[in-house]
Amino acid sequence: MKNTVLLIFTTLLLVSCSGEPARKKTQVTRDMLMNVNKKLVDRDAAEIKKYADSAGLDMKTTETGLWYRIKKEGTGEKATKGRIITLEYKVSLLDGTVCYTSEKDGLKVFEIGHGGVESGLEEAVLMLNKGAEAVFILPPYLAHGLLGDENKIPARSSIVYEVKVLSIE
Secondary structure (H helix, E strand, O other), X not given: OHHHHHXXXXXXXXXXXXXXXXXXXXXXXXHHHHHHHHHHHXXXXXXXXXXXXHOOOOOEXXXXXXXXXXXXXXXXXXXXXXXXXEEEEEXXXXXXXXXXXXXXXXXXXXXXXXXXXXXXXXXXHOOOEOOOEEEXXXXXXXXXXXXXXXXXXXXXXXXXXXXXXXXXX
């Protein structure tokens, strides 16, 4: 019993004495990761801008970093969370590689605000109403992130969504 108490006391003493360096190490690691992330976000934004400029797209950005251009305003119902939206779409990479289309893969139908699609697309459709047509560019953190979709979209890829809203129910 005495040895157990001594072992517990010694362990607690060592842990408490090493807490400050561990916190500093954690903060340094966090700072390094934040810097790397900022550089990646800046690089993604520069690549998207280059693409948009070369494609002649006059685009705006949201606070989250979603790039968008409304090509045609719709006249029907407004997209809101909880509604079902049906889209014609084409998804491509910045290099022009087409990954998915409604023509080949079927229409995209989903309930807005309930996941199952890219977070950037969830944000994007809230700008639209029935009949609208738009182009959205989702940086990796609003698209498929570090891994891609493990099918046609590579890791850390920005994607271009060209959409037309067919219905909002």
